[in-house]
Amino acid sequence: MKKLPEIEQIESMIPTLGSRARFEILAHSQKGEVKMPIYKITFGSEDPSAPVLGFTGGVHGLERIGAQVCVSLLHSLGQLAMWDESIQETLKKVRVFFIPTVNPIGIFKKTRANPRGVDLMRNAPVEADNAARWVGGHRRGPHFPWFRGYEGQPMEVESQALVDAVEKEISQSRLAVTLDVHSGFGFLDRIWFPYAKTVQPFPDLPSAFRLKELLDKTYPYHFYNFEPQAQSYTTHGDLWDYLYDQHRAKNYPGLYMPLCLEMGSWMWVKKNPWQIFLADGPFNPMKLHRLRRILRRHNTLMEFLIRAVASKDSWVTQDQQLQLQWESKAKELWYADV
Numbered sequence: 001m002k003k004l005p006e007i008e009q010i011e012s013m014i015p016t017l018g019s020r021a022r023f024e025i026l027a028h029s030q031k032g033e034v035k036m037p038i039y040k041i042t043f044g045s046e047d048p049s050a051p052v053l054g055f056t057g058g059v060h061g062l063e064r065i066g067a068q069v070c071v072s073l074l075h076s077l078g079q080l081a082m083w084d085e086s087i088q089e090t091l092k093k094v095r096v097f098f099i100p101t102v103n104p105i106g107i108f109k110k111t112r113a114n115p116r117g118v119d120l121m122r123n124a125p126v127e128a129d130n131a132a133r134w135v136g137g138h139r140r141g142p143h144f145p146w147f148r149g150y151e152g153q154p155m156e157v158e159s160q161a162l163v164d165a166v167e168k169e170i171s172q173s174r175l176a177v178t179l180d181v182h183s184g185f186g187f188l189d190r191i192w193f194p195y196a197k198t199v200q201p202f203p204d205l206p207s208a209f210r211l212k213e214l215l216d217k218t219y220p221y222h223f224y225n226f227e228p229q230a231q232s233y234t235t236h237g238d239l240w241d242y243l244y245d246q247h248r249a250k251n252y253p254g255l256y257m258p259l260c261l262e263m264g265s266w267m268w269v270k271k272n273p274w275q276i277f278l279a280d281g282p283f284n285p286m287k288l289h290r291l292r293r294i295l296r297r298h299n300t301l302m303e304f305l306i307r308a309v310a311s312k313d314s315w316v317t318q319d320q321q322l323q324l325q326w327e328s329k330a331k332e333l334w335y336a337d338v
């Protein structure tokens with residue numbers, strides 16, 4: 001059977017990590033003879049109310065680097081869990097999970113969509129205010145990119161597996177953060193917070209601002225643009241909008257902050273223009289030295305996010321005064337024209 005190198009890497013960690021991590025197969029993605037597992041790997045506390053951090057990648061198969069970055073972070077955390085006493089202590093109270101290859105056949109076949117031609121990031125039942133035509137998601141059929149799936153159809157196997165697994169992780173958690181890793185948009189690495197469906201601010205704007213402030217103060221030379229996703233483009237069917245809205249609609253107890261890391265791939269293309277002619281060229285670093293650089297580039301972000309979920313009071317508050325203060329700074333920064 002055909003194997004994806006990223007899945008082989010995950011499977012090779014099973015004997016090494018032993019009881020330090022829990023491996024499960026959420027579902028299989030299938031197309032004809034080809035069948036590939038969607039793995040979830042979980043470290044740390046099994047208390048449902050524990051703070052949770054999740055990393056996901058490979059939702060868009062063509063953006064393979066997203067899956068590779070996730071596997072690289074998974075590898076590092078696995079090693080730290082074996083010898084680093086401070087991480088071992090943290091993992092007693094925090095849970096960290098990885099779903100690195102959400103769309104394995106898409107990765108294998110170098111397609112953005114899943115094997116049925118559906119763009120998983122347009123596939124959730126969420127309607128946007130003013131989605132961009134075509135790019136924002138459409139229902140015309142799988143022969144055009146950004147297909148949402150036909151009206152009234154259930155979510156695709158891969159989307160449903162992701163949504164179910166993430167909802168289970170975050171539902172009872174005091175504080176949950178997820179980071180979905182993508183590539184392709186612009187020259188900069190962006191960290192996007194909700195919404196994708198509207199340019200209007202989302203309800204947890206104060207905490208998003210405070211998290212950005214902590215990142216800026218702690219790592220003043222970091223290279224991320226931390227901003228609302230809809231300021232780049234508005235889309236229907238965003239999986240993270242859906243999970244966030246469901247979390248609120250069901251009155252789950254904690255705060256949930258879904259983030260996307262959109263790695264700016266245009267810089268890689270600028271430095272190596274010929275790769276634009278390859279199917280996956282516009283979305284991935286092609287030169288080995290650049291690939292290695294990207295695979296180590298986000299280690300600090302992972303460590304920052306682990307610390308942030310373990311230190312809730314530093315950026316999530318019930319203090320109304322403080323909330324108003326963070327909100328007004330956020331509006332000044334991001335919503336001056338809205």
Ligand SMILES: [Zn+2]
Binds near residue numbers: 063183184
């Ligand atoms: Zn993407």
